[in-house]
Amino acid sequence: MTVEKYRLRCLEGGEVVRDRYTLDCPDGHVSLLRTEYSSRQLQLRESPGIFRFCDWLPIGHTLPLDAGPVCYRSEGLARELHIDNLFIDFNGYWPERGAAITTCSFKELEAIPTVIRQRERRPGVLVIASAGNTARAFLQVSAVTGTPVVVVVPETALSRLWTTAPARQAFVIAVRGDYTDAIAFSREVCTLPGFLAEGGAKNVARRDGMGTVMLDAAVTIGRMPDYYFQAVGSGTGGISAWEAALRLKGDGRFGPVLPSLRLCQNLPFIPMVSAWNERRRYLVPEKDMPDAKHAIGEVYSDVLTNREPPFSIRGGVFDALSDTRGEMYAVSNDEARAAEKLFADTEGIDLDPAASVCTASLVSACEAGELERNGTVLLNITGGGYRRVREDYTLLPVSAALTVPAGSRVDDGTRELLDWVKHHV
Ligand SMILES: *Cc1c(COP(=O)(O)O)cnc(C)c1O
Numbered sequence: 298m299t300v301e302k303y304r305l306r307c308l309e310g311g312e313v314v315r316d317r318y319t320l321d322c323p324d325g326h327v328s329l330l331r332t333e334y335s336s337r338q339l340q341l342r343e344s345p346g347i348f349r350f351c352d353w354l355p356i357g358h359t360l361p362l363d364a365g366p367v368c369y370r371s372e373g374l375a376r377e378l379h380i381d382n383l384f385i386d387f388n389g390y391w392p393e394r395g396a397a398i399t400t401c402s403f404k405e406l407e408a409i410p411t412v413i414r415q416r417e418r419r420p421g422v423l424v425i426a427s428a429g430n431t432a433r434a435f436l437q438v439s440a441v442t443g444t445p446v447v448v449v450v451p452e453t454a455l456s457r458l459w460t461t462a463p464a465r466q467a468f469v470i471a472v473r474g475d476y477t478d479a480i481a482f483s484r485e486v487c488t489l490p491g492f493l494a495e496g497g498a499k500n501v502a503r504r505d506g507m508g509t510v511m512l513d514a515a516v517t518i519g520r521m522p523d524y525y526f527q528a529v530g531s532g533t534g535g536i537s538a539w540e541a542a543l544r545l546k547g548d549g550r551f552g553p554v555l556p557s558l559r560l561c562q563n564l565p566f567i568p569m570v571s572a573w574n575e576r577r578r579y580l581v582p583e584k585d586m587p588d589a590k591h592a593i594g595e596v597y598s599d600v601l602t603n604r605e606p607p608f609s610i611r612g613g614v615f616d617a618l619s620d621t622r623g624e625m626y627a628v629s630n631d632e633a634r635a636a637e638k639l640f641a642d643t644e645g646i647d648l649d650p651a652a653s654v655c656t657a658s659l660v661s662a663c664e665a666g667e668l669e670r671n672g673t674v675l676l677n678i679t680g681g682g683y684r685r686v687r688e689d690y691t692l693l694p695v696s697a698a699l700t701v702p703a704g705s706r707v708d709d710g711t712r713e714l715l716d717w718v719k720h721h722v
Pocket of ligand 1: 402531532600680
């Protein structure tokens with residue numbers, strides 16, 4: 298009898314669920330599904346990038362791709378902040394440190410296993426709605442693997458879409474509206490036969506892909522860190538870090554204590570900070586995100602502005618914070634800009650604005666004397682190296698194949714889409 302590499306379990310009902318690129322509990326529980334791997338102990342592979350951690354990814358085969366997290370001990374920033382044990386996990390492009398994510402954010406850690414899982418588990422074409430970094434990551438993985446994808450973005454995000462290889466199998470739809478309008482149109486596309494919603498936080502490949510940041514840190518440090526700092530929009534990265542830590546605890550070689558999640562958002566849009574400060578599981582829009590449209594327009598990092606984060610769902614951000622003695626921080630634009638400069642001066646690489654927000658939250662936690670002396674800190678730099686990548690690569694812009702007004706029904710673009718699918722699948 299062969300032992301399955303992994304299975305899915307519903308956290309609410311406890312039932313085992315067969316994986317057909319399954320996103321929701323078939324019994325209707327409002328809960329995330331979680332992977333359970335047959336190997337309790339992590340055996341590192343000799344493979345490049347994230348495939349080193351293949352044991353704990355929901356995929357059967359690997360690809361020759363180098364993208365992966367890179368963990369190192371900080372000297373410059375650590376000295377500046379008086380932290381003895383500061384580790385940086387860099388997710389972006391920085392070849393001098395072995396960091397090879399050419400689309401410059403940790404979204405590529407999610408896109409790679411997602412594409413493999415989909416190809417292995419369910420025929421169809423993935424549909425991804427994104428405001429920028431996720432779209433770019435999936436376009437890149439589509440380009441280097443030849444996997445067809447449909448990417449739906451607000452028209453204003455088109456300038457952020459580029460790859461380092463031609464994305465010939467990608468169909469980009471621009472929506473004349475905001476991120477929420479792009480999500481609505483992507484749902485329309487998914488009503489057509491043969492199209493699959495990528496799934497966001499509900500997609501276990503996405504979470505376990507991001508979880509490799511925590512795995513990478515634990516094997517580099519030799520144990521789990523005491524604190525995990527990350528800037529969040531959906532909070533999926535925080536959930537992933539928690540789940541990876543639960544597995545590492547089960548492994549037994551990396552310590553018994555889960556890292557305390559220290560998550561931050563960018564003022565003035567801070568719904569999860571607002572709810573967590575009251576230890577409230579349910580978001581109350583009038584209270585937690587008043588005047589959301591305006592607030593979203595004001596932030597330095599717009600990837601941190603998700604209006605429907607998986608906060609209250611079973612196994613979501615609220616549970617992750619509760620289980621890890623978590624804290625959340627609100628960071629102003631000025632603090633983020635100052636931290637960005639500090640990081641560039643002390644570590645020597647340019648940051649994604651979200652990573653600047655995260656660095657700022659670490660600065661203020663240090664100034665407030667909140668961290669235990671001798672504590673080991675992991676700073677998740679979720680994106681960076683945009684300047685550095687331009688020195689080595691020609692960035693190829695990706696343009697929209699179809700542009701639709703906000704609120705469109707799928708009929709408008711149906712024929713073109715179906716033609717495209719017929720051609721590719
Ligand atoms: C998406 C993104 C985040 C937020 O990640 P979540 O865990 O999904 O909230 C942070 N930084 C960068 C660079 C991102 O692209």
